[in-house]
Amino acid sequence: MDTPALALGSLLHEGKAKRFHATTDPRLCAVEFKDTATASNGRHQVRLPGKGKLNCRISAQLFTLLEQSGLPTHFQGLLGDGWMLVRPLRMIPLEVVLRNRAAGSLLRQLPTVAGQQLEPPLLDLYFKDDALGDPFLSEARLATLNIVTSRERSQLETMARQVNRTLHQVLGKLALDLVDLKLEFGRDASGQLRLADELSPDNCRLWDERQSPDSPGRILDKDRFRQGLGGLVDAYEEINRRIQTLDLKPRRVWL
Numbered sequence: 001m002d003t004p005a006l007a008l009g010s011l012l013h014e015g016k017a018k019r020f021h022a023t024t025d026p027r028l029c030a031v032e033f034k035d036t037a038t039a040s041n042g043r044h045q046v047r048l049p050g051k052g053k054l055n056c057r058i059s060a061q062l063f064t065l066l067e068q069s070g071l072p073t074h075f076q077g078l079l080g081d082g083w084m085l086v087r088p089l090r091m092i093p094l095e096v097v098l099r100n101r102a103a104g105s106l107l108r109q110l111p112t113v114a115g116q117q118l119e120p121p122l123l124d125l126y127f128k129d130d131a132l133g134d135p136f137l138s139e140a141r142l143a144t145l146n147i148v149t150s151r152e153r154s155q156l157e158t159m160a161r162q163v164n165r166t167l168h169q170v171l172g173k174l175a176l177d178l179v180d181l182k183l184e185f186g187r188d189a190s191g192q193l194r195l196a197d198e199l200s201p202d203n204c205r206l207w208d209e210r211q212s213p214d215s216p217g218r219i220l221d222k223d224r225f226r227q228g229l230g231g232l233v234d235a236y237e238e239i240n241r242r243i244q245t246l247d248l249k250p251r252r253v254w255l
């Protein structure tokens with residue numbers, strides 16, 4: 001038995017997509033993935049039964065893959081359907097976005113063509129602040145915020161590029177084209193930077209290489225909701241089916 005018996009504690013935080021609960025071990029938190037989909041900073045919201053469980057399973061597999069490749073993450077184990085155990089971190093309020101192809105906000109901000117390959121992948125930093133609408137950060141704004149040292153910032157970017165490289169390669173073998181993704185990082189009790197939050201089609205764009213380039217069926221991520229295409233849970237099921245073939249066996253913990 002590698003984990004002593006654990007029990008759930010109080011609700012610590014409820015976000016748009018997840019609830020964080022304390023456990024009887026202060027070094028561990030239980031995360032519950034919700035069945036809601038939100039867009040436009042939470043202004044549009046719907047309930048999509050089955051989504052939370054799928055995002056939890058997909059995230060657990062991908063965190064396990066990254067841990068196996070030597071990257072520190074907050075993942076500590078799968079608890080059950082839609083629940084995982086993580087290390088509580090002191091979060092860095094940055095959204096680190098990696099872009100392998102042009103899509104989404106980039107198309108509105110730079111003269112790029114949808115799907116245009118970006119080599120090397122573009123790394124954009126945003127300030128994670130709902131009230132301010134998660135603004136894009138220039139170098140000077142990042143310096144003004146004073147939330148990371150230059151050493152931490154370069155460590156964070158190295159880790160983010162490693163995550164993107166690993167996921168792009170592995171998902172590519174499953175005919176899933178990783179277009180872009182958003183990452184969040186935090187520091188653990190010893191000060192080590194770890195990848196946090198979730199790794200799911202809510203936070204990345206994935207295009208199905210088995211579908212023709214112009215077909216809406218190619219979109220397997222949250223853009224199905226943003227663009228009113230429907231079929232989001234079916235698309236997430238398809239991603240989950242392909243990722244499960246990797247057979248990564250995420251650690252399981254019983255409460």
Ligand code: ADP
Binds near residue numbers: 018090198
């Ligand atoms: P949002 O903040 O966008 O409403 P969620 O519902 O997904 O999103 O809430 C998750 C929150 O928990 C985010 O603020 C995220 O930064 C934070 N978080 C993610 N992983 C951890 C962690 N290991 N420790 C502490 N906070 C975390």
Ligand code: UDP
Binds near residue numbers: 182
């Ligand atoms: N993203 C996210 N949370 C955010 C903003 C963006 O997970 O608050 C993800 C989004 O799903 C996409 C990537 O980050 O995979 C790049 O998003 P973009 O800047 O294109 O913004 P969007 O078009 O999603 O508003």
